[in-house]
């Protein structure tokens with residue numbers, strides 16, 4: 434019998450859904466026009482791009498499709514939002530506020546801006562990964578022009594109080610960007626309700642293709658484009674549109690809008706089943722992140738006395754794909770800066786594993802993990818010097 438394959442790394446990327454792939458295929462052969470061309474070939478491509486724009490606008494609750502521009506990925510959307518807004522607002526001030534647990538796409542963009550003379554405040558988070566809105570209030574000064582706080586964290590799934598943050602930013606007349614790459618399609622999302630000016634998203638996190646993203650720019654919000662070229666995407670993002678990719682994103686967005694409620698509930702049920710199975714079968718485990726304010730698909734667990742890497746490799750041999758923190762930071766031996774910001778000590782950070790569920794996962798998948806994981810943990814702990822010394826001290 435073939436080994437069961439269980440993919441639990443959906444926060445790193447998702448499998449593209451069939452409907453998205455099917456929608457894209459004609460745009461790789463029959464419909465090849467440049468969306469900026471005036472002839473029939475071009476108009477066909479333009480129509481497809483505009484339809485996709487409407488669908489993404491619908492998923493986000495945007496007032497108009499013109500508030501959506503397409504980019505090459507979530508990282509580009511974050512860069513464009515933060516650098517583009519900062520550049521436009523430079524004459525008003527030189528201070529940006531973000532959080533300590535942002536994705537690297539925002540964090541490293543802020544670090545880059547620091548080298549360009551910007552001052553950046555990195556808000557601390559509590560032990561669950563939550564930003565305190567009062568801290569934000571205190572941090573906003575005369576020179577503050579932009580706040581960028583992610584909607585939900587990719588490693589622990591904690592959902593930030595974006596509505597409150599949006600209100601504070603608005604009161605103080607400061608622009609507000611949120612990286613919603615992990616929430617869009619997973620929890621109901623509405624730009625009007627959240628009070629955001631700029632929102633980043635990525636297709637490959639919502640069962641669309643890799644290499645395409647979008648940035649919501651609220652009507653009236655000005656940014657300076659970050660690459661020079663033609664007048665594509667309403668003059669905000671030069672470069673011939675990735676028509677097929679955009680069509681795939683549109684399809685994924687359309688279906689996400691329809692399914693988000695039901696699928697969110699289903700995933701939360703599976704995730705909680707997995708959590709219960711893990712804590713009942715294994716001792717000395719901890720939940721990293723907020724138990725309630727959390728993405729329905731995300732479970733980050735700390736296994737004391739162990740190295741997350743060795744758990745991952747052992748699970749991989751059983752056909753189960755999980756990760757330590759984020760895909761973008763794995764490969765580095767640095768402990769997760771997200772878990773460190775929660776105040777978790779370095780040894781415990783090392784033993785942390787992220788299970789991120791997706792639409793293909795079933796209860797049988799969870800039961801398989803619940804069966805396979807305890808003996809792996811036991812075997813690794815029996816070999817672990819940390820666990821061994823604990824036994825001697827007990």
Ligand SMILES: *Cc1c(COP(=O)(O)O)cnc(C)c1O
Nearest residue numbers: 506507508536538587614615635
């Ligand atoms: C994946 C991710 C990104 C980057 O998106 P890409 O499309 O992979 O560049 C940004 N922010 C968060 C929170 C993510 O999870």
